[in-house]
Amino acid sequence: MDSHRDQIDSPADSTVVARGIVKRFGDLTAVDGIDLEVEQGTCVAVLGPNGAGKTTTIEMLEGIKQPDAGEIVILGRTWQHDARAIRERIGVQLQETEFQDKLKVYEILRLFDSFYAADADLSEIINTIGLEDKREAFVKTLSGGQKQRLSIGCALLHGPEILFLDEPTTGLDPQARRRVWEVVERFKANGGTVLMTTHYMEEAERLADLVVIVDKGRVITRGSPAEIIASLGAESLVRFSLIDEDVRVLAEDELLAMEGVSAVRYEGADIVLSVERTQAVIASLFRVVESRRLRLEDLRTHRPTLEDVFVALTGRHLRDG
C-alpha cells in the first residue's frame, strides 16, 4: 500500500494508477474493484471477453465515466481537479467513433489539432499513420483499418504521454490489424505509455509488457504474457477427439494418471490436456488409445497462449462473450 501512495505523490514515476475502482449500472456491477498501474514507457493490455468490464474500466480512466468508488490518478493528477490538464497530455481512441463521412482526412486532423495547445506537424502524423495517399480523401472512402488509423492519428497528434486504446483492432482483417500494431509500436518505441483493452490474445501478446486479464468486472490474473502463460504450468497443450466415440470414454483419472499430464478439460468433442513433457505424453497416449481399441482423430499440440490461461481460469473462451 505504501509504495502505491509514494507513486501517486510522485507523478514522474506513475502514469496511470487506479485503485479499487467500481462502476455500477443499476443492479449490474460492471467493474467490481479493479486495481491497475501503468508504468511510464510500458504497455498494459486489459484482456477479457465482451462484457468483462474492459470498456467501462478504460472509460473511467479516460475521465468519461465517473467511478462509483475508488481512486484514479493520471500523471499525478485527478479528473476532479485537473481534467483539462490531463486531456492535454493523453490521447484517446474510443471504440466505434464514426467520423463524419463528408469530411476529409486532413480536415479531421486539423480539427483535432485545434483542440490542443500544442501545435502538431500534421504531415508527420499523416506519415505516421500511413495515410499519405489519403490526405484529401473523404472519410467514407476509407477502409475500416484506415479509419482506425485516422482515429489513432487524432489521438497522437498532440504528442501525448499516454495513449488509451479501446479494442483498437476489433473487426479488422489481419493485415489491417498489423498496420495498427505498427503505429502503436512506433509510439511505444518513442517512450510513450499505452493502456489498451483487447479481446485478442495475439494483440496482447505482441504489444503488451503487462497483461491484466479481467472477467466479470474483476482482475483474475496479471503479469507479463510469458509469466501468465507459465502460470498454466504446461509446456504445451494436446488436443484430440475420437472417431465414433464420445471422448468421455477416456475418464479424467485415467488421463491424469499418465506421466506429465497436469490437467484435463473436455471441450465439446475434444479433450485438451495440459502437459509437461509433450513427446512422452503423446507416446503414452497412443498406448492407452491402442489398448482401448479407440481411434484418435485431429491430434494437435500447441504452445499455450493467453487464451488457454483464460479458459483454464474461467472455463470459457475469450470470444464467447
Added chain:
Amino acid sequence: MARLDEIRELTRVRVLSFLREPEAVFWVFMFPMVMAAVLGFAFRSGKPEPSTIGVVASEALTATLGASEAIDVESFETFEDAHAKLRRGAIDGVVEEGEFGALPKLTFDPVRAEAVTARLRIERALSDDLDEPIVATEELTEKGSRYVDFLFPGLLGMNLMGTGIWGIGFAIADVRRRKFLKRMLVTPMRRTSFFLSFMLSRLVFLILEVVLLVMFAAWVLGVPFRSDAVSFGVVCLLGALVFAGFGILVASRARTIEGASGLMNLVMMPMWLASGVFFSYERFPDALHPILQLLPLTALNDALRNVMLDGDSVLSLGKELTVMAAWCVASFVVALKIFRWE
C-alpha cells in the same frame, strides 16, 4: 490562440459538412424559393378571377350570364351533372331556369367566399337596374398588398425556423449518434466552443439564406422591401438565434436521429399552422390571438412583415423582440442544463 482556433475549425467543419450535403442545400435554399414562386403564382393577383358557374338553362339565360366578364359559364345537360361538380368545388354555383316564369334558381354554398362572390356577380349580370354604381370605388394596385407579399415574410420566417431547428438539431443528434461528440469530449475542447460553432455556422448560412431569398423575392416576385438594413438584420438575427436555441434544445437529450426528428416536428407543426405563415393568425378566434402572439414564429413573422412591408423600425417592435428574446434565453438555458454529452 488555441481558443479561437478551435472555434474556427469547429465552425469550418460544420459549414463544410453542410455544403457537402446537396439535399440539405436544396431544402434550405431552393425549397423556399420554389414554394414562394408556386404559391405566388397560384394566388397571383392582376385581373380578378372570374366565377365559374354551371348552367342548366335556356340559351337566352346562358347567353346573358356568359356576356358578363366576371362569369365563366359551363353548360350542363342535367342538374345532377352540375351538382356533382359543385360538390367538388370545381364550380362556384349552379343556375337553373325558373319554372313557369319563376326566378332563375342558384344553388351555392353560402359559407364559401367564392360562391358568395359568384352570387353577387350573377345578380348583377341578370339585373338591368344595377348598371349605375351605388358606391364610389378606388382600386388598390399598390405593391405590398398582394398575397405573395403577405406570404413571403412568412416563408422567410418559416425557413429561419426550419433551418435553425433542423440544421442544428440533426447535426447535434448526428455527432452524438456517431460518438463523434464523445470523441471530442476526451480532448481539451471547450464545450462552449462546440455550441458557439453551431451558432456561427448558423450565422454564415443565415446571411446566405436571407440574402438569396430576399433577392429572389424582390426581383422575381416583386415583393417590396421597405426595411432599413439594420432593422431587418436585427429581426433575422434574433429569429435565427431563437430557433438555434430550439435546435439545441430538441437535440439535447435525443440519442437517435429519429427521436430528435419526432421532437422537431412536434415543435414546428403548430407554428407552421398557427403562426401566420400561409394565412394570418387573425383568422383564429380573437381569444387565441394573445396566445398565438407568444409563439416565437408568430413574433418573428409579425416583425418581418412590419419591417419588410411597412418599413417599420426595429425600435417599434418591442413586443415581438421581447417574445423572441425570452424564448431565446429560455431555450438556451434549458438546453445547456439538460444537454446529454455522452
